Amino acid sequence: MSFLVACRERLQSFYGQFSGILNVCGKFLLAVFVFLLINREIGYNPLFSNMFVILIMALIASIMSSKALVLLAAVVIMGNSYSLGIEILIFTALLLLLLYIMFVSFVPDDAIEAILMPISITAGIPALIPVCCGLKRNPGCIAALWPGIVVHYYIHALGDNAAALGAIEKTEYTDRLKVILDAMLENHNIVVSIFSAAAVVIIVYAIRKLQADYTYEISVLAGGIMFIVMSLVSNSTLGLKMDLTRMIVGTLIAVVFAYVFLFFIHHVDYAKTEHLTFEDDEYFYYVKAIPKIISEDWEDEEDEEEEEDEPDAPVVEQAALFAALQEAAKDVALPEEGEKTEDVSAQ
Amino acid sequence: MVNEERLGLMIRMAKQDTPRQRKALKIANYYRNDYIALAMIGKFIQMTIGYGILLMFVGLVSMDFLMDNLGRINYKILGAEIVIGYIIFVGFYLGVTYIVWSVRYHNAKKMKRVYEENIRKIDKIYQREDRES
Numbered sequence: 001m002s003f004l005v006a007c008r009e010r011l012q013s014f015y016g017q018f019s020g021i022l023n024v025c026g027k028f029l030l031a032v033f034v035f036l037l038i039n040r041e042i043g044y045n046p047l048f049s050n051m052f053v054i055l056i057m058a059l060i061a062s063i064m065s066s067k068a069l070v071l072l073a074a075v076v077i078m079g080n081s082y083s084l085g086i087e088i089l090i091f092t093a094l095l096l097l098l099l100y101i102m103f104v105s106f107v108p109d110d111a112i113e114a115i116l117m118p119i120s121i122t123a124g125i126p127a128l129i130p131v132c133c134g135l136k137r138n139p140g141c142i143a144a145l146w147p148g149i150v151v152h153y154y155i156h157a158l159g160d161n162a163a164a165l166g167a168i169e170k171t172e173y174t175d176r177l178k179v180i181l182d183a184m185l186e187n188h189n190i191v192v193s194i195f196s197a198a199a200v201v202i203i204v205y206a207i208r209k210l211q212a213d214y215t216y217e218i219s220v221l222a223g224g225i226m227f228i229v230m231s232l233v234s235n236s237t238l239g240l241k242m243d244l245t246r247m248i249v250g251t252l253i254a255v256v257f258a259y260v261f262l263f264f265i266h267h268v269d270y271a272k273t274e275h276l277t278f279e280d281d282e283y284f285y286y287v288k289a290i291p292k293i294i295s296e297d298w299e300d301e302e303d304e305e306e307e308e309d310e311p312d313a314p315v316v317e318q319a320a321l322f323a324a325l326q327e328a329a330k331d332v333a334l335p336e337e338g339e340k341t342e343d344v345s346a347q
Numbered sequence: 348m349v350n351e352e353r354l355g356l357m358i359r360m361a362k363q364d365t366p367r368q369r370k371a372l373k374i375a376n377y378y379r380n381d382y383i384a385l386a387m388i389g390k391f392i393q394m395t396i397g398y399g400i401l402l403m404f405v406g407l408v409s410m411d412f413l414m415d416n417l418g419r420i421n422y423k424i425l426g427a428e429i430v431i432g433y434i435i436f437v438g439f440y441l442g443v444t445y446i447v448w449s450v451r452y453h454n455a456k457k458m459k460r461v462y463e464e465n466i467r468k469i470d471k472i473y474q475r476e477d478r479e480s
Contacts, residue, residue, distance in 0.1 A: 094400050101397040102440075105390075106447055140447075174410055181408055 006295040008264060028062035031069050034115055037122060038076050041159040044083035048076050066112040070104075073115060077155065084158065084165055087173040091180065095154065099147035110137065110144040117148030118155075120254075121193070124246060127227040128254035130197040131220055132261050134204025142198045149193045157183040188238045196230040211288075213270045216262055224255040269293050353472045360465050372462065374455035383448045390444040394437045401436075402429065 015022055035054045043049040057076070061069040074096050081092040104111055113133060120129045129148075133141040161183050168176050184190065200223045207219035228251050235242045268290045276287040374382060406413065413420070 094403070098397055098400045098404075101393045101400075105393065106443065174407065177407055178410065181404070185408065 002295055004263070005267070005293055008267075009295050012264075024062045027066070027069065028058050030115070031058035031061035031072065034069065034073050034119070035076055037119065038073065038080065038155065041155045042077070042080040042084075042162070044162065045080045048079040066115075067108060070111045070115055077151070081158065084162060085170060085173075085176060087177055088158070088165070088180065091177055092154075092158075096151070099150060103143040103147050107140050107143045110141045113137075113141055113144040114148040114151070117145045117197070118152035121149070121152050124250040125254040125257065126193060126196070127200060127224055127251045128257050130200035130227070131204055131223040131254060131258040134201045134219065134223060135208060135216065135258065135262060136265060137205075139202050139205050142201050145197045145201070146194055149197060150190060153187055153190045153193075154180075154184060157187065188234070188240055189242075192231065192234040192238065192240065195234070196227050199230055200227050213273065216266050217259075220255055220258045220262060223258070224251050227251050227254075267293050350472060350476065353469060353476075356465055356469050356472070360462070360469075363462070368458055368462070371455035371458040374452060375459035377452075379449075379452050382452050383445060386448040387441055387444050390440060391437065394440045395433075397440075398433050398436050 032054060035048075035057060039049050039054075047053060057072050061072050077096070078089055078092050082089040104114060110133075113129060117126075117129050120126055130145060133145065157180055161179050164179050165176055168179065170176075203226045204219040204223040207222050208215050228248060231242060231247050231251075232244070234240060235244070269292075270290060272291050274289045274291075276285075276289060278285050278287070377385075
Protein backbone atom coordinates (compact mmCIF):
# COMPACT_ATOMS: atom_id res chain seq x y z
CA MET A 1 0.00 0.00 0.00
CA SER A 2 2.84 2.39 0.83
CA PHE A 3 4.12 1.90 -2.72
CA LEU A 4 0.72 2.96 -4.10
CA VAL A 5 0.64 5.96 -1.77
CA ALA A 6 4.13 6.97 -2.90
CA CYS A 7 3.06 6.59 -6.55
CA ARG A 8 -0.01 8.72 -5.89
CA GLU A 9 2.09 11.45 -4.32
CA ARG A 10 4.55 11.39 -7.21
CA LEU A 11 1.64 11.67 -9.63
CA GLN A 12 0.11 14.53 -7.64
CA SER A 13 3.46 16.27 -7.47
CA PHE A 14 3.97 15.77 -11.22
CA TYR A 15 0.49 17.15 -11.88
CA GLY A 16 1.17 20.09 -9.58
CA GLN A 17 4.34 20.93 -11.52
CA PHE A 18 2.82 20.68 -14.99
CA SER A 19 -0.88 21.25 -14.27
CA GLY A 20 -1.21 23.97 -16.92
CA ILE A 21 0.01 21.89 -19.84
CA LEU A 22 -1.58 18.67 -18.52
CA ASN A 23 -4.99 20.37 -18.30
CA VAL A 24 -4.72 21.60 -21.88
CA CYS A 25 -3.60 18.15 -23.14
CA GLY A 26 -6.36 16.42 -21.15
CA LYS A 27 -9.03 18.72 -22.54
CA PHE A 28 -7.65 18.27 -26.07
CA LEU A 29 -7.76 14.48 -25.84
CA LEU A 30 -11.22 14.53 -24.26
CA ALA A 31 -12.50 16.82 -27.01
CA VAL A 32 -11.08 14.59 -29.78
CA PHE A 33 -12.59 11.54 -28.10
CA VAL A 34 -16.02 13.20 -27.74
CA PHE A 35 -16.11 14.40 -31.35
CA LEU A 36 -15.04 10.98 -32.65
CA LEU A 37 -17.68 9.35 -30.47
CA ILE A 38 -20.41 11.61 -31.88
CA ASN A 39 -19.18 10.98 -35.43
CA ARG A 40 -19.14 7.23 -34.85
CA GLU A 41 -22.89 7.35 -34.15
CA ILE A 42 -24.06 10.10 -36.51
CA GLY A 43 -21.10 11.03 -38.69
CA TYR A 44 -23.21 12.02 -41.70
CA ASN A 45 -21.68 15.44 -42.27
CA PRO A 46 -18.35 15.24 -44.14
CA LEU A 47 -17.28 18.60 -42.72
CA PHE A 48 -17.56 17.53 -39.07
CA SER A 49 -16.18 14.05 -39.82
CA ASN A 50 -13.01 15.58 -41.25
CA MET A 51 -10.10 14.83 -38.91
CA PHE A 52 -8.55 18.23 -39.53
CA VAL A 53 -11.76 20.03 -38.46
CA ILE A 54 -12.01 17.76 -35.41
CA LEU A 55 -8.44 18.61 -34.39
CA ILE A 56 -9.02 22.34 -34.87
CA MET A 57 -12.17 22.22 -32.75
CA ALA A 58 -10.39 20.14 -30.11
CA LEU A 59 -7.60 22.70 -30.05
CA ILE A 60 -10.12 25.49 -29.47
CA ALA A 61 -11.81 23.46 -26.72
CA SER A 62 -8.46 22.73 -25.05
CA ILE A 63 -7.54 26.37 -24.53
CA MET A 64 -11.01 27.43 -23.38
CA SER A 65 -13.15 26.43 -20.42
CA SER A 66 -14.99 23.13 -20.27
CA LYS A 67 -18.21 24.95 -21.22
CA ALA A 68 -16.69 25.56 -24.67
CA LEU A 69 -16.32 21.80 -25.13
CA VAL A 70 -20.02 21.33 -24.36
CA LEU A 71 -20.90 24.05 -26.86
CA LEU A 72 -18.64 22.57 -29.56
CA ALA A 73 -20.09 19.10 -28.96
CA ALA A 74 -23.57 20.60 -29.46
CA VAL A 75 -22.35 22.22 -32.72
CA VAL A 76 -21.04 18.85 -33.97
CA ILE A 77 -24.34 17.14 -33.12
CA MET A 78 -26.33 19.87 -34.87
CA GLY A 79 -24.00 19.85 -37.88
CA ASN A 80 -24.50 16.11 -38.32
CA SER A 81 -28.26 16.47 -37.75
CA TYR A 82 -28.40 18.95 -40.63
CA SER A 83 -27.24 16.20 -42.96
CA LEU A 84 -30.35 14.22 -42.02
CA GLY A 85 -32.64 17.15 -42.82
CA ILE A 86 -33.36 20.72 -41.84
CA GLU A 87 -36.28 19.66 -39.59
CA ILE A 88 -33.95 17.29 -37.69
CA LEU A 89 -31.51 20.17 -37.21
CA ILE A 90 -34.27 22.43 -35.83
CA PHE A 91 -35.56 19.66 -33.58
CA THR A 92 -32.03 18.93 -32.29
CA ALA A 93 -31.36 22.61 -31.65
CA LEU A 94 -34.64 22.97 -29.76
CA LEU A 95 -33.99 19.83 -27.73
CA LEU A 96 -30.49 21.01 -26.76
CA LEU A 97 -31.85 24.47 -25.90
CA LEU A 98 -34.57 22.92 -23.75
CA LEU A 99 -32.03 20.77 -21.91
CA TYR A 100 -29.85 23.82 -21.34
CA ILE A 101 -32.72 25.93 -20.05
CA MET A 102 -34.22 23.26 -17.80
CA PHE A 103 -31.05 21.75 -16.37
CA VAL A 104 -27.58 22.93 -17.37
CA SER A 105 -28.28 26.64 -16.78
CA PHE A 106 -28.66 25.86 -13.06
CA VAL A 107 -25.26 24.17 -12.81
CA PRO A 108 -23.07 25.77 -15.51
CA ASP A 109 -19.87 24.84 -13.65
CA ASP A 110 -20.79 21.13 -13.78
CA ALA A 111 -21.43 21.18 -17.55
CA ILE A 112 -18.47 18.86 -18.16
CA GLU A 113 -20.39 16.04 -16.45
CA ALA A 114 -22.96 16.26 -19.23
CA ILE A 115 -20.10 15.24 -21.56
CA LEU A 116 -18.62 12.57 -19.29
CA MET A 117 -21.95 10.81 -18.68
CA PRO A 118 -22.51 9.69 -22.31
CA ILE A 119 -18.86 8.53 -22.43
CA SER A 120 -19.34 6.35 -19.37
CA ILE A 121 -22.59 4.91 -20.79
CA THR A 122 -20.86 4.13 -24.09
CA ALA A 123 -17.98 2.52 -22.21
CA GLY A 124 -20.49 0.24 -20.45
CA ILE A 125 -19.83 1.68 -16.99
CA PRO A 126 -22.82 4.03 -16.53
CA ALA A 127 -22.58 3.96 -12.72
CA LEU A 128 -19.10 5.54 -12.66
CA ILE A 129 -19.92 9.21 -13.19
CA PRO A 130 -22.93 9.30 -10.79
CA VAL A 131 -20.81 7.62 -8.08
CA CYS A 132 -17.92 10.06 -8.62
CA CYS A 133 -20.35 13.00 -8.62
CA GLY A 134 -21.81 11.80 -5.32
CA LEU A 135 -18.28 11.55 -3.88
CA LYS A 136 -16.98 14.90 -5.05
CA ARG A 137 -20.01 17.11 -5.72
CA ASN A 138 -23.51 17.58 -4.39
CA PRO A 139 -26.89 16.31 -5.64
CA GLY A 140 -27.22 19.44 -7.77
CA CYS A 141 -24.95 17.82 -10.36
CA ILE A 142 -27.86 15.51 -11.28
CA ALA A 143 -29.04 18.46 -13.38
CA ALA A 144 -25.87 18.08 -15.46
CA LEU A 145 -26.08 14.26 -15.72
CA TRP A 146 -29.64 14.13 -17.07
CA PRO A 147 -28.98 16.15 -20.27
CA GLY A 148 -25.96 13.91 -20.90
CA ILE A 149 -28.16 10.82 -20.68
CA VAL A 150 -30.88 12.29 -22.93
CA VAL A 151 -28.36 13.44 -25.55
CA HIS A 152 -26.65 10.02 -25.51
CA TYR A 153 -29.92 8.21 -26.29
CA TYR A 154 -30.99 10.90 -28.76
CA ILE A 155 -27.78 10.42 -30.77
CA HIS A 156 -28.40 6.67 -30.68
CA ALA A 157 -31.97 7.19 -31.90
CA LEU A 158 -30.70 9.34 -34.79
CA GLY A 159 -28.06 6.78 -35.71
CA ASP A 160 -30.42 3.80 -35.52
CA ASN A 161 -33.19 5.50 -37.52
CA ALA A 162 -31.11 7.18 -40.20
CA ALA A 163 -32.15 4.52 -42.72
CA ALA A 164 -35.83 4.90 -41.76
CA LEU A 165 -35.54 8.66 -42.19
CA GLY A 166 -34.00 8.19 -45.62
CA ALA A 167 -36.99 6.12 -46.69
CA ILE A 168 -39.47 8.93 -45.92
CA GLU A 169 -40.00 11.84 -48.33
CA LYS A 170 -37.96 14.90 -47.35
CA THR A 171 -41.09 17.07 -47.37
CA GLU A 172 -42.90 14.87 -44.83
CA TYR A 173 -41.45 16.85 -41.95
CA THR A 174 -43.81 15.69 -39.20
CA ASP A 175 -43.53 12.03 -40.18
CA ARG A 176 -39.76 12.23 -40.11
CA LEU A 177 -39.76 13.91 -36.73
CA LYS A 178 -42.24 11.39 -35.37
CA VAL A 179 -39.84 8.57 -36.25
CA ILE A 180 -37.20 10.10 -33.96
CA LEU A 181 -39.67 11.07 -31.23
CA ASP A 182 -41.25 7.61 -31.18
CA ALA A 183 -37.81 5.99 -31.02
CA MET A 184 -36.98 8.18 -28.01
CA LEU A 185 -40.30 7.61 -26.22
CA GLU A 186 -40.24 3.85 -26.76
CA ASN A 187 -36.75 3.60 -25.33
CA HIS A 188 -37.37 3.02 -21.60
CA ASN A 189 -33.63 2.89 -20.98
CA ILE A 190 -33.67 6.70 -20.87
CA VAL A 191 -36.07 6.74 -17.91
CA VAL A 192 -34.18 3.94 -16.18
CA SER A 193 -30.83 5.70 -16.64
CA ILE A 194 -32.24 9.02 -15.43
CA PHE A 195 -33.70 7.56 -12.24
CA SER A 196 -30.70 5.30 -11.60
CA ALA A 197 -28.23 8.18 -11.96
CA ALA A 198 -30.26 10.38 -9.60
CA ALA A 199 -30.66 7.61 -7.03
CA VAL A 200 -26.93 6.76 -7.12
CA VAL A 201 -25.82 10.38 -6.69
CA ILE A 202 -28.23 10.92 -3.79
CA ILE A 203 -27.34 7.71 -1.94
CA VAL A 204 -23.58 8.19 -2.36
CA TYR A 205 -23.81 11.81 -1.21
CA ALA A 206 -26.11 11.00 1.73
CA ILE A 207 -23.89 8.18 3.02
CA ARG A 208 -20.58 10.00 2.63
CA LYS A 209 -21.99 12.93 4.58
CA LEU A 210 -22.76 10.70 7.58
CA GLN A 211 -20.50 11.32 10.56
CA ALA A 212 -19.05 7.86 10.90
CA ASP A 213 -15.92 6.00 9.82
CA TYR A 214 -15.50 4.58 6.32
CA THR A 215 -18.52 6.48 4.96
CA TYR A 216 -16.75 7.26 1.68
CA GLU A 217 -15.84 3.63 1.09
CA ILE A 218 -19.33 2.40 2.04
CA SER A 219 -21.00 5.03 -0.12
CA VAL A 220 -19.21 3.78 -3.26
CA LEU A 221 -20.39 0.25 -2.56
CA ALA A 222 -23.92 1.45 -1.79
CA GLY A 223 -23.95 3.43 -5.04
CA GLY A 224 -22.98 0.31 -7.01
CA ILE A 225 -25.62 -1.81 -5.25
CA MET A 226 -28.26 0.88 -5.76
CA PHE A 227 -27.49 0.99 -9.48
CA ILE A 228 -27.79 -2.79 -9.83
CA VAL A 229 -31.04 -2.87 -7.81
CA MET A 230 -32.57 -0.03 -9.85
CA SER A 231 -31.59 -1.73 -13.10
CA LEU A 232 -32.97 -5.12 -11.96
CA VAL A 233 -36.26 -3.63 -10.74
CA SER A 234 -36.79 -1.60 -13.92
CA ASN A 235 -35.77 -4.61 -16.00
CA SER A 236 -38.54 -6.71 -14.47
CA THR A 237 -41.24 -4.02 -14.20
CA LEU A 238 -40.73 -2.34 -17.59
CA GLY A 239 -39.87 -5.59 -19.37
CA LEU A 240 -36.54 -4.33 -20.71
CA LYS A 241 -34.31 -6.78 -22.48
CA MET A 242 -31.22 -5.78 -20.57
CA ASP A 243 -28.02 -7.79 -20.66
CA LEU A 244 -27.79 -8.41 -16.91
CA THR A 245 -24.30 -9.94 -16.94
CA ARG A 246 -22.92 -6.95 -18.86
CA MET A 247 -24.71 -4.54 -16.50
CA ILE A 248 -23.39 -6.23 -13.34
CA VAL A 249 -19.82 -6.53 -14.69
CA GLY A 250 -19.97 -2.90 -15.85
CA THR A 251 -21.13 -1.77 -12.41
CA LEU A 252 -18.35 -3.77 -10.71
CA ILE A 253 -15.76 -2.13 -12.99
CA ALA A 254 -17.33 1.27 -12.23
CA VAL A 255 -17.03 0.58 -8.49
CA VAL A 256 -13.36 -0.35 -8.90
CA PHE A 257 -12.68 2.86 -10.86
CA ALA A 258 -14.61 4.82 -8.21
CA TYR A 259 -12.32 3.35 -5.52
CA VAL A 260 -9.30 4.45 -7.56
CA PHE A 261 -10.83 7.94 -7.76
CA LEU A 262 -11.47 7.82 -4.00
CA PHE A 263 -7.84 6.86 -3.42
CA PHE A 264 -6.83 10.18 -4.97
CA ILE A 265 -9.38 12.44 -3.31
CA HIS A 266 -9.94 10.92 0.14
CA HIS A 267 -7.47 8.42 1.56
CA VAL A 268 -7.33 8.59 5.33
CA ASP A 269 -6.26 6.39 8.23
CA TYR A 270 -9.32 5.82 10.41
CA ALA A 271 -7.25 3.77 12.88
CA LYS A 272 -5.43 6.95 13.89
CA THR A 273 -8.58 9.01 14.39
CA GLU A 274 -8.28 11.49 17.23
CA HIS A 275 -11.19 12.79 19.27
CA LEU A 276 -10.34 16.13 20.82
CA THR A 277 -12.39 18.16 23.26
CA PHE A 278 -11.70 21.75 24.14
CA GLU A 279 -13.64 24.85 25.12
CA ASP A 280 -13.64 28.60 24.96
CA ASP A 281 -15.83 31.18 26.70
CA GLU A 282 -18.93 30.33 24.71
CA TYR A 283 -18.64 26.74 23.39
CA PHE A 284 -17.46 23.21 24.02
CA TYR A 285 -15.85 21.76 20.89
CA TYR A 286 -15.88 18.04 20.06
CA VAL A 287 -13.45 17.60 17.18
CA LYS A 288 -12.78 14.43 15.21
CA ALA A 289 -9.49 14.61 13.28
CA ILE A 290 -8.63 11.87 10.78
CA PRO A 291 -5.08 11.97 9.38
CA LYS A 292 -4.43 11.55 5.68
CA ILE A 293 -2.22 8.65 4.66
CA ILE A 294 1.03 10.14 3.36
CA SER A 295 4.07 8.19 2.25
CA GLU A 296 6.94 8.75 4.71
CA ASP A 297 9.54 7.89 2.03
CA TRP A 298 8.14 10.60 -0.17
CA GLU A 299 8.31 13.17 2.64
CA ASP A 300 11.92 12.22 3.39
CA GLU A 301 12.88 12.41 -0.29
CA GLU A 302 11.30 15.84 -0.61
CA ASP A 303 13.20 17.10 2.44
CA GLU A 304 16.48 15.78 1.01
CA GLU A 305 15.81 17.38 -2.37
CA GLU A 306 15.10 20.71 -0.71
CA GLU A 307 18.36 20.54 1.21
CA GLU A 308 20.30 19.66 -1.95
CA ASP A 309 18.68 22.38 -4.03
CA GLU A 310 19.47 25.35 -1.84
CA PRO A 311 22.26 24.55 0.60
CA ASP A 312 23.20 28.20 1.06
CA ALA A 313 19.71 29.65 1.61
CA PRO A 314 19.14 31.27 5.00
CA VAL A 315 17.58 28.56 7.15
CA VAL A 316 15.37 30.91 9.17
CA GLU A 317 13.79 32.56 6.14
CA GLN A 318 13.31 29.21 4.41
CA ALA A 319 11.57 27.78 7.48
CA ALA A 320 9.38 30.87 7.76
CA LEU A 321 8.35 30.62 4.12
CA PHE A 322 7.61 26.91 4.48
CA ALA A 323 5.50 27.56 7.58
CA ALA A 324 3.60 30.32 5.80
CA LEU A 325 2.98 28.07 2.81
CA GLN A 326 1.76 25.26 5.07
CA GLU A 327 -0.56 27.69 6.83
CA ALA A 328 -1.94 28.93 3.53
CA ALA A 329 -2.49 25.41 2.18
CA LYS A 330 -4.24 24.39 5.41
CA ASP A 331 -6.68 27.27 5.24
CA VAL A 332 -7.44 26.95 1.56
CA ALA A 333 -8.30 23.22 1.70
CA LEU A 334 -11.98 22.43 1.99
CA PRO A 335 -12.97 20.48 5.11
CA GLU A 336 -14.14 17.40 3.20
CA GLU A 337 -11.17 17.29 0.83
CA GLY A 338 -8.52 18.79 3.02
CA GLU A 339 -5.76 17.27 5.00
CA LYS A 340 -7.99 16.51 7.94
CA THR A 341 -11.62 15.59 8.08
CA GLU A 342 -13.03 17.48 10.96
CA ASP A 343 -16.32 17.01 12.60
CA VAL A 344 -16.96 19.97 14.83
CA SER A 345 -20.05 20.14 16.91
CA ALA A 346 -20.65 22.83 19.43
CA GLN A 347 -22.78 22.99 22.47
CA MET B 348 13.26 41.36 6.73
CA VAL B 349 10.36 39.19 5.63
CA ASN B 350 7.22 39.52 7.74
CA GLU B 351 6.02 35.91 8.09
CA GLU B 352 2.49 36.83 9.08
CA ARG B 353 1.99 39.22 6.16
CA LEU B 354 3.62 36.78 3.75
CA GLY B 355 1.32 34.00 4.93
CA LEU B 356 -1.74 36.19 4.48
CA MET B 357 -0.64 37.34 1.03
CA ILE B 358 0.07 33.77 -0.11
CA ARG B 359 -3.34 32.73 1.18
CA MET B 360 -5.02 35.56 -0.70
CA ALA B 361 -3.08 34.81 -3.88
CA LYS B 362 -4.17 31.17 -3.66
CA GLN B 363 -7.78 32.20 -3.19
CA ASP B 364 -7.63 34.56 -6.18
CA THR B 365 -9.47 32.16 -8.47
CA PRO B 366 -12.15 32.86 -11.11
CA ARG B 367 -14.63 31.49 -8.57
CA GLN B 368 -13.65 34.10 -6.01
CA ARG B 369 -13.63 36.91 -8.54
CA LYS B 370 -17.14 35.89 -9.55
CA ALA B 371 -18.19 35.71 -5.90
CA LEU B 372 -16.86 39.23 -5.25
CA LYS B 373 -18.92 40.53 -8.17
CA ILE B 374 -22.05 38.77 -6.84
CA ALA B 375 -21.50 40.14 -3.34
CA ASN B 376 -21.59 43.70 -4.72
CA TYR B 377 -25.30 43.30 -5.46
CA TYR B 378 -28.07 43.74 -2.94
CA ARG B 379 -29.52 40.30 -2.20
CA ASN B 380 -33.00 41.11 -3.52
CA ASP B 381 -31.63 42.70 -6.70
CA TYR B 382 -29.41 39.71 -7.41
CA ILE B 383 -32.19 37.17 -6.93
CA ALA B 384 -34.81 39.30 -8.74
CA LEU B 385 -32.55 39.69 -11.79
CA ALA B 386 -31.98 35.94 -11.90
CA MET B 387 -35.70 35.24 -11.57
CA ILE B 388 -36.59 37.64 -14.40
CA GLY B 389 -34.03 35.92 -16.63
CA LYS B 390 -35.28 32.49 -15.66
CA PHE B 391 -38.90 33.54 -16.20
CA ILE B 392 -38.10 34.42 -19.82
CA GLN B 393 -36.04 31.24 -20.29
CA MET B 394 -38.76 29.06 -18.80
CA THR B 395 -41.44 30.64 -20.97
CA ILE B 396 -39.35 29.74 -24.02
CA GLY B 397 -38.71 26.28 -22.55
CA TYR B 398 -42.43 25.69 -21.98
CA GLY B 399 -43.12 26.74 -25.58
CA ILE B 400 -40.58 24.18 -26.84
CA LEU B 401 -42.03 21.53 -24.55
CA LEU B 402 -45.56 22.26 -25.85
CA MET B 403 -44.28 21.92 -29.42
CA PHE B 404 -42.82 18.51 -28.62
CA VAL B 405 -46.06 17.38 -26.94
CA GLY B 406 -48.03 18.67 -29.93
CA LEU B 407 -45.76 16.73 -32.28
CA VAL B 408 -46.17 13.51 -30.31
CA SER B 409 -49.97 13.98 -30.17
CA MET B 410 -50.24 15.14 -33.77
CA ASP B 411 -52.29 12.13 -34.91
CA PHE B 412 -54.70 12.42 -31.96
CA LEU B 413 -55.12 16.17 -32.55
CA MET B 414 -55.82 15.67 -36.26
CA ASP B 415 -58.34 12.88 -35.64
CA ASN B 416 -60.19 14.81 -32.92
CA LEU B 417 -59.93 18.35 -34.27
CA GLY B 418 -63.69 18.96 -34.06
CA ARG B 419 -64.27 17.15 -30.79
CA ILE B 420 -61.62 18.82 -28.66
CA ASN B 421 -62.91 21.18 -25.95
CA TYR B 422 -60.57 24.10 -26.56
CA LYS B 423 -61.54 25.86 -23.33
CA ILE B 424 -60.38 22.88 -21.26
CA LEU B 425 -57.28 22.45 -23.44
CA GLY B 426 -56.42 26.15 -23.00
CA ALA B 427 -56.97 25.94 -19.24
CA GLU B 428 -54.72 22.86 -19.06
CA ILE B 429 -51.98 24.64 -21.00
CA VAL B 430 -52.20 27.71 -18.73
CA ILE B 431 -52.22 25.60 -15.53
CA GLY B 432 -49.27 23.60 -16.88
CA TYR B 433 -47.43 26.83 -17.60
CA ILE B 434 -48.07 28.19 -14.09
CA ILE B 435 -46.88 24.95 -12.45
CA PHE B 436 -43.83 24.67 -14.74
CA VAL B 437 -42.70 28.27 -14.36
CA GLY B 438 -43.60 28.34 -10.64
CA PHE B 439 -41.51 25.24 -9.95
CA TYR B 440 -38.47 26.57 -11.78
CA LEU B 441 -38.77 30.03 -10.21
CA GLY B 442 -38.83 28.32 -6.80
CA VAL B 443 -35.68 26.37 -7.69
CA THR B 444 -34.07 29.58 -9.01
CA TYR B 445 -34.86 31.40 -5.76
CA ILE B 446 -33.26 28.66 -3.66
CA VAL B 447 -30.17 28.19 -5.88
CA TRP B 448 -29.46 31.90 -6.25
CA SER B 449 -30.04 32.54 -2.53
CA VAL B 450 -27.43 29.89 -1.69
CA ARG B 451 -25.04 31.38 -4.28
CA TYR B 452 -25.46 34.85 -2.80
CA HIS B 453 -24.96 33.54 0.73
CA ASN B 454 -21.73 31.74 -0.30
CA ALA B 455 -20.49 34.80 -2.20
CA LYS B 456 -21.05 37.02 0.84
CA LYS B 457 -19.16 34.55 3.01
CA MET B 458 -16.21 34.57 0.59
CA LYS B 459 -16.24 38.35 0.48
CA ARG B 460 -16.20 38.55 4.29
CA VAL B 461 -13.11 36.32 4.45
CA TYR B 462 -11.46 38.34 1.67
CA GLU B 463 -12.14 41.66 3.41
CA GLU B 464 -10.95 40.31 6.73
CA ASN B 465 -7.62 39.31 5.14
CA ILE B 466 -7.31 42.74 3.50
CA ARG B 467 -7.90 44.40 6.89
CA LYS B 468 -5.27 42.19 8.54
CA ILE B 469 -2.68 43.00 5.86
CA ASP B 470 -3.51 46.69 6.13
CA LYS B 471 -3.00 46.56 9.91
CA ILE B 472 0.37 44.83 9.47
CA TYR B 473 1.47 47.49 6.97
CA GLN B 474 0.41 50.27 9.36
CA ARG B 475 2.31 48.57 12.21
CA GLU B 476 5.40 48.20 10.02
CA ASP B 477 5.19 51.89 9.04
CA ARG B 478 5.03 52.92 12.68
CA GLU B 479 7.98 50.67 13.59
CA SER B 480 10.12 52.02 10.74
